[in-house]
Amino acid sequence: MRKVVFEVVSGSHIRNLSTPESDIDKKSFVFPTFEDLYKGEVFKDMQITPDVDTEVHDIRRLEKLFNQANITYLELLFAKEKTVVDSHAYVLFEMREDIARMNLKNMFRATLGMYNRQMSDMQKATSKLTKDVIAKYGYNPKKGVMALHFLRVLKKYHLNGFKDFASCIWYEGEEREEILAYKGGSLSYQEMVYMLEQEFREVKELETDYNLAWFYTQNYTEETNEVLKKTLRDIVFGGIVR
Numbered sequence: 001m002r003k004v005v006f007e008v009v010s011g012s013h014i015r016n017l018s019t020p021e022s023d024i025d026k027k028s029f030v031f032p033t034f035e036d037l038y039k040g041e042v043f044k045d046m047q048i049t050p051d052v053d054t055e056v057h058d059i060r061r062l063e064k065l066f067n068q069a070n071i072t073y074l075e076l077l078f079a080k081e082k083t084v085v086d087s088h089a090y091v092l093f094e095m096r097e098d099i100a101r102m103n104l105k106n107m108f109r110a111t112l113g114m115y116n117r118q119m120s121d122m123q124k125a126t127s128k129l130t131k132d133v134i135a136k137y138g139y140n141p142k143k144g145v146m147a148l149h150f151l152r153v154l155k156k157y158h159l160n161g162f163k164d165f166a167s168c169i170w171y172e173g174e175e176r177e178e179i180l181a182y183k184g185g186s187l188s189y190q191e192m193v194y195m196l197e198q199e200f201r202e203v204k205e206l207e208t209d210y211n212l213a214w215f216y217t218q219n220y221t222e223e224t225n226e227v228l229k230k231t232l233r234d235i236v237f238g239g240i241v242r
Contacts, residue, residue, distance in 0.1 A: 002030040002043070005059045005235055006089045008079035015075070015149065016171050017179060026054040027076055029062065031086075031239030059239075062092075063232055066099050067225065069107035071153055071169070072114070074100050078166045088235045091227075098224045100165035105214035107157075108207055111150045118147035119196065122189070139189040144196065145182050151199045158206045162213055 011025040012018040036043055036058065045056040065073040077096035084090060092099070122139040125131035133140050149169075156168035171179055187195070214221070 002033070002056070003085070003239060004083075005029045005031060005086045005239070006082060006084045006092075007054075008076050008083075009081035010055075010076060010079065013081060014079050015169055016176060017145075017183065019180065024052045026052055027073075028054050028056045029059040029089075030056060032058050032060060032236060034240065037240070059232060059235055063229060066228060067103055067106070068110055069100075069103045070114075071107065071111055071150070074165065075169050078169060086235055086238065088231065088238055091231045095224070095227060095231075097163070097165060098220075099228060101162045101217070102221050102224045102228070103214065104162060104210045104217070108154065108210035111154055112203070115147050115150040115200070118143045118150070119193075122147075122192070137185040137189070139192065141183055141185045141187070141192070144187070144192040145179060147196055148179070148182065148199065151196070151203050154203050154206060154210075155199070158209060 007026055007028040008014075009024060010027045012022050013024070030043065032043065035041070042061060043056070043058040044061075047054040047056060062073070074096075077093055077099060082093075084093070122143040123134060124140075125134050130140055133142075153168050157165060160168060182192070
């Protein structure tokens with residue numbers, strides 16, 4: 001059993017898009033073992049039970065994931081349901097807004113990459129469940145909603161002046177009801193694609209602003225990255241010596 005640094009309830013729960021039928025997904029970050037460090041290995045695992053699916057990652061992965069500005073991992077720092085086992089990890093949550101805007105250029109590029117993957121997967125059956133869903137709706141609405149989520153985050157974050165990332169991933173009121181309806185298959189495949197393509201065109205117009213914001217905050221980005229690296233090293237060191 002590996003020692004846990006922190007664990008969060010992820011997925012739709014982070015975005016206030018969970019329903020009574022939603023699965024519980026967790027992401028757990030663990031200390032590397034001495035063997036991991038000696039062999040230069042980075043641990044990753046998937047633990048599946050009838051109630052909870054948990055992705056388990058070596059805590060060292062966060063340095064790369066946060067520098068890539070992968071919003072599905074940045075979101076974890078804003079999770080309302082979390083268990084922090086190692087006190088050093090609280091620093092990550094305290095600096096979460098700084099980490100979120102640490103690399104805006106990468107955020108824009110990486111998020112559109114994830115959007116494109118969701119678009120290409122909307123009609124791919126990867127399991128019996130998704131095959132049944134596609135047979136019913138003509139596509140997988142959850143994939144469409146994730147593609148929309150990626151675009152909406154970029155739009156909201158830009159509108160907020162690259163501040164308050166928490167509000168950009170959270171849905172409530174009419175917008176929440178709208179997204180939940182889409183998730184439930186209220187749109188046809190053609191309607192979903194049309195809406196996403198419209199939103200995509202709007203988001204593409206923001207690329208220059210994301211790149212300029214990144215350019216003018218490079219010193220700030222480097223300072224934040226140094227604190228991030230030191231914090232992760234402190235966590236790993238503490239886990240090894242204890």
